[in-house]
Amino acid sequence: MSMPLPLFVAIPLVTAFLMPIVGGFGRKGKGAATVLANAATICLLVFAVASVGRTDVYLMGKWSIPLGINLVLDGLSSLMLLAIGVVSAAAMLFGVRYMQQYTARAKYLSLFMLMVAGMNGVVLSGDIFNLFVFLEIASLASYALVGFGCEHEELEASFKYMVLGTIGSLFVLFGIALVYGNTGTLNMAYISRAIQQSGVNAGLSFALALFIVGFGLKAAMVPFHAWLPDAHPSAPAPISAMLSGVLIKTLGVYALSRIVFNVFGISETVGWLLVVLALSSMVIGALLAIGQWDLKRLMAYSSISQVGYVMLGIGIGGLILGRAGPDIDSEHLAWASLAILGGLFHLINHSVYKSLLFLTSGSVQMTTGTREMREMGGLAQKMPLTRATCTVASAAIVGIPPFSGFWSKLILVIASVQAHLYWVAAIILLVSLCTLIMYLKVQRHVFLGELPENLQNVKENTGCMVTAMVFLACLCTLMGLLLVPSLREMVLTPAVEVLTNGVGYSTQIIEQAGIGN
Amino acid sequence: MLYALCFLLFMIGLYSAVVKKNMVKIVIGIMIMEYAVNLFLIMLGYRLGGKAPIVGEEDIAGAGGQVSDLFLNTSVDPLPQALVLTTIVICLGSLALMISICIRVHEKYGTFDITEIRRLKG
Amino acid sequence: MLIFYILLLFILIAAIIAVETKDLLSSVICIGAIGFGASIMFLFLRAPDIAMTQIVVEVLGLIILIRATIRRDLTFISGDREFFGTVVSVVIIFTIGLAGLTVFQSLQDFGNPIFANVPDAASQEYISQGLAKTGAENLVASIILDFRAYDTLGETTVLFTTIIGSLVILRREGRKTLEGPDQ
Amino acid sequence: MKGMTIIVKTIAGWVKILIFMFGIYVVLFGDITPGGGFAGGVILASSYILLMLAFGRESVEKNLPQALALKLLCCGVLAFAAIAISGLFFGADGFFWNYIYQEWLAGKDVEFLKAGIIPLAELAIGLAVAASLFLVILNLSSFRSDISVDEKE
Numbered sequence: 020m021s022m023p024l025p026l027f028v029a030i031p032l033v034t035a036f037l038m039p040i041v042g043g044f045g046r047k048g049k050g051a052a053t054v055l056a057n058a059a060t061i062c063l064l065v066f067a068v069a070s071v072g073r074t075d076v077y078l079m080g081k082w083s084i085p086l087g088i089n090l091v092l093d094g095l096s097s098l099m100l101l102a103i104g105v106v107s108a109a110a111m112l113f114g115v116r117y118m119q120q121y122t123a124r125a126k127y128l129s130l131f132m133l134m135v136a137g138m139n140g141v142v143l144s145g146d147i148f149n150l151f152v153f154l155e156i157a158s159l160a161s162y163a164l165v166g167f168g169c170e171h172e173e174l175e176a177s178f179k180y181m182v183l184g185t186i187g188s189l190f191v192l193f194g195i196a197l198v199y200g201n202t203g204t205l206n207m208a209y210i211s212r213a214i215q216q217s218g219v220n221a222g223l224s225f226a227l228a229l230f231i232v233g234f235g236l237k238a239a240m241v242p243f244h245a246w247l248p249d250a251h252p253s254a255p256a257p258i259s260a261m262l263s264g265v266l267i268k269t270l271g272v273y274a275l276s277r278i279v280f281n282v283f284g285i286s287e288t289v290g291w292l293l294v295v296l297a298l299s300s301m302v303i304g305a306l307l308a309i310g311q312w313d314l315k316r317l318m319a320y321s322s323i324s325q326v327g328y329v330m331l332g333i334g335i336g337g338l339i340l341g342r343a344g345p346d347i348d349s350e351h352l353a354w355a356s357l358a359i360l361g362g363l364f365h366l367i368n369h370s371v372y373k374s375l376l377f378l379t380s381g382s383v384q385m386t387t388g389t390r391e392m393r394e395m396g397g398l399a400q401k402m403p404l405t406r407a408t409c410t411v412a413s414a415a416i417v418g419i420p421p422f423s424g425f426w427s428k429l430i431l432v433i434a435s436v437q438a439h440l441y442w443v444a445a446i447i448l449l450v451s452l453c454t455l456i457m458y459l460k461v462q463r464h465v466f467l468g469e470l471p472e473n474l475q476n477v478k479e480n481t482g483c484m485v486t487a488m489v490f491l492a493c494l495c496t497l498m499g500l501l502l503v504p505s506l507r508e509m510v511l512t513p514a515v516e517v518l519t520n521g522v523g524y525s526t527q528i529i530e531q532a533g534i535g536n
Numbered sequence: 537m538l539y540a541l542c543f544l545l546f547m548i549g550l551y552s553a554v555v556k557k558n559m560v561k562i563v564i565g566i567m568i569m570e571y572a573v574n575l576f577l578i579m580l581g582y583r584l585g586g587k588a589p590i591v592g593e594e595d596i597a598g599a600g601g602q603v604s605d606l607f608l609n610t611s612v613d614p615l616p617q618a619l620v621l622t623t624i625v626i627c628l629g630s631l632a633l634m635i636s637i638c639i640r641v642h643e644k645y646g647t648f649d650i651t652e653i654r655r656l657k658g
Numbered sequence: 659m660l661i662f663y664i665l666l667l668f669i670l671i672a673a674i675i676a677v678e679t680k681d682l683l684s685s686v687i688c689i690g691a692i693g694f695g696a697s698i699m700f701l702f703l704r705a706p707d708i709a710m711t712q713i714v715v716e717v718l719g720l721i722i723l724i725r726a727t728i729r730r731d732l733t734f735i736s737g738d739r740e741f742f743g744t745v746v747s748v749v750i751i752f753t754i755g756l757a758g759l760t761v762f763q764s765l766q767d768f769g770n771p772i773f774a775n776v777p778d779a780a781s782q783e784y785i786s787q788g789l790a791k792t793g794a795e796n797l798v799a800s801i802i803l804d805f806r807a808y809d810t811l812g813e814t815t816v817l818f819t820t821i822i823g824s825l826v827i828l829r830r831e832g833r834k835t836l837e838g839p840d841q
Numbered sequence: 842m843k844g845m846t847i848i849v850k851t852i853a854g855w856v857k858i859l860i861f862m863f864g865i866y867v868v869l870f871g872d873i874t875p876g877g878g879f880a881g882g883v884i885l886a887s888s889y890i891l892l893m894l895a896f897g898r899e900s901v902e903k904n905l906p907q908a909l910a911l912k913l914l915c916c917g918v919l920a921f922a923a924i925a926i927s928g929l930f931f932g933a934d935g936f937f938w939n940y941i942y943q944e945w946l947a948g949k950d951v952e953f954l955k956a957g958i959i960p961l962a963e964l965a966i967g968l969a970v971a972a973s974l975f976l977v978i979l980n981l982s983s984f985r986s987d988i989s990v991d992e993k994e
Contacts, residue, residue, distance in 0.1 A: 121833055228757075563726075574708075580771060591788075608785055614781060615781045621802055625816065633823045637827055711879050714887065814970075817969065
């Protein structure tokens with residue numbers, strides 16, 4: 020083993036612990052802290068790229084499972100690590116300049132690194148209680164970061180987010196307690212084995228319902244979405260990018276699909292439940308987004324709708340798998356894989372272009388001082404780079420052919436047709452149309468039209484902010500290359516196989532843990 | 537039956553957190569939910585007539601820290617206790633953060649009533 | 659057995675008073691009652707570590723809560739939110755509660771823990787091998803700091819996160835004017 | 842807050858020492874008796890909070906300034922993380938590997954550090970918990986009447 024897995028958590032943690040000490044030495048200390056944090060995120064990105072294609076089980080403290088805690092690196096984890104690495108590196112770079120309008124920058128860096136550590140911990144954990152602990156770290160850091168500006172709206176959004184988020188966490192915790200009471204173990208592989216042996220009884224299905232509600236609250240699926248349109252716009256722009264780009268997917272979508280597919284085993288009922296939740300998120304999020312005049316609020320509603328796409332792909336895959344049962348023929352397996360591939364590909368696409376959109380909105384907000392679209396206009400001449408990157412991201416999210424969003428939506432449409440859900444395919448197309456309308460609105464009111472009097476003197480941002488945006492825009496255009504067979508085999512296919520493998524996860528992990536150490 | 541009473545406690549907390557409009561009452565509801573989960577976890581590990589999971593002098597049966605069969609068969613489950621120790625601290629932390637936000641909101645808006653704290657529209 | 663019922667009923671009554679009373683200070687004191695009831699219950703459930711931690715954490719939690727309520731908001735805010743929302747929430751909570759009450763049949767009876775019935779449960783191993791493998795007589799300490807020490811690292815981090823978070827939230831000024839152009 | 846009467850102050854001064862000693866005892870013997878880093882740390886913090894209630898916030902802050910408490914907190918958590926990471930270097934590649942008990946003291950009968958990294962970790966956690974809770978209470982009570990750490994710089 021070249022690089023031990025705990026470093027994914029240990030590096031951001033140690034950086035976060037160092038920040039208040041280093042940042043205490045006046046102006047120079049703050050500069051050093053910024054450099055250190057940027058180095059840490061870039062280091063994590065490099066590690067995440069290096070970990071692509073590897074599978075690994077790491078035993079904490081050399082205790083064999085189920086005595087100790089194990090970390091699992093498989094295709095799905097490395098996909099998520101990659102997304103977290105890309106978005107956090109870009110957001111951190113963007114924040115170097117953007118966060119100069121706030122006080123307490125050392126503490127901001129500390130909370131940012133804690134959030135990254137929490138997400139990496141959730142993604143790598145192979146123990147259900149450990150997953151909960153790291154979920155709490157990431158969410159507590161995000162509650163504080165949403166209220167970072169200490170203004171009226173920000174504190175209110177933070178309180179709302181914190182109450183709903185804590186209720187979600189407690190549901191998850193109660194579910195964990197029920198699972199422990201029924202199976203006597205906390206290790207996910209062993210829980211999965213125990214469930215296969217005993218079958219799902221009433222207690223376990225109630226625990227599964229609690230997990231769906233709890234993680235649904237974290238992922239802002241539609242009946243539980245009330246906090247997201249307040250929380251995401253209130254945070255500083257780099258944090259909005261992190262929250263929309265990766266946090267809701269790591270804490271919500273990833274954790275939910277790991278537990279539903281790998282621990283409990285997918286069934287047709289759960290598959291339908293996921294599809295219905297996903298469709299309602301897509302439609303309601305898109306419809307609410309069109310009416311918004313606040314730039315970041317519009318993007319937040321659009322996030323709800325886009326997370327719906329991700330869940331839809333995973334849900335359709337689960338539906339096909341659940342219908343066919345354990346002895347599935349190769350054709351159905353191929354269609355299920357295609358649906359899940361669409362969902363996961365959309366996940367990583369969305370984390371890139373939505374964080375780019377939030378960064379451009381931060382750039383616009385910083386120069387104009389407002390988020391209200393009716394007060395803007397004609398910024399295309401004044402801010403050409405912001406305009407260009409925003410256009411690229413909008414094209415990607417709407418699904419204009421060469422860009423990445425088109426391919427993932429196309430895969431989702433094909434998969435839903437293959438599952439004989441023609442109306443789902445129609446809804447996907449309709450929601451795409453709504454997305455087109457809302458981003459045309461952004462282009463029309465922010466970048467085109469008349470330049471208002473008070474914005475005659477605005478200037479384009481330079482330096483770090485533009486670098487971060489251009490980096491993400493390049494990724495956005497190149498993302499379609501992930502579907503080229505050789506890259507697909509490396510990045511996406513292993514992740515899909517983890518989910519289609521289902522409860523086979525348990526035997527695989529137990530074997531690997533036995534052999535590896 | 538005891539488990540069900542615990543769940544009832546959880547539901548009382550949830551009721552308070554979802555329905556009440558005083559911010560402190562919401563925090564109190566969340567605290568009650570936390571107590572319920574902690575109690576439930578510890579109860580799962582209890583053994584009738586059990587012993588605390590601390591190895592005393594009389595429980596050591598042999599060299600190298602072997603424990604006696606009596607201890608093996610009477611000790612309660614130590615694992616939920618370790619988990620609850622973790623959750624208690626997590627709950628204390630989130631309580632501190634939540635109260636900080638409450639105090640700050642009170643300073644800004646002058647009230648704890650969340651129906652009056654409505655600058656953000658739906 | 660009886661003592662658990664008595665303590666749980668005490669806790670439940672305290673919880674109902676805490677939720678329904680109009681005076682914030684008394685509701686905070688009821689929270690204290692719940693906490694101390696829970697602490698005594700932990701003692702009877704043979705969890706001295708938890709009882710001790712619970713009681714000290716309870717004291718601090720009460721100080722924090724009283725700090726929040728005292729000398730603020732002397733007008734009583736009572737009652738619920740809008741009528742329709744309240745009814746919907748109560749119905750939902752009631753359904754979840756009814757659904758939940760039936761599921762506890764699937765658990766082992768109280769007093770007969772699951773780990774004693776699962777042959778390869780980790781807890782069996784902790785009890786029989788904990789002292790030999792870690793050298794700590796207190797098995798709970800051996801679990802939280804050796805077998806599952808990674809959890810404890812997470813837990814300490816949670817505490818650190820909330821401290822930094824509340825320092826951030828309680829800052830006097832959130833924003834400042836930008837200094838100098840970006841280089 | 843100016844502090845309370847002379848009787849309270851005198852008694853608090855005495856009791857504070859007892860509470861402090863008890864806190865240290867609980868932290869140090871966490872591997873043998875109930876208690877441990879968390880309970881002990883909270884007890885340590887409460888001794889300072891007692892002082893704060895009796896003598897007023899200013900005198901305590903003179904004794905243990907906020908910036909110092911923040912640094913102590915960072916040192917505590919860093920020490921705990923360092924214990925975890927040191928397992929990677931002593932003994933082949935084991936994050937949180939209890940190398941002191943398993944390798945250095947294997948088979949030996951000693952009184953001090955009998956459980957390897959456990960007492961060390963208890964100390965680190967005790968420091969972190971005590972500093973953090975002290976900071977929380979100090980900040981909550983000083984809100985509105987004082988400037989926070991950041992603006993002093």
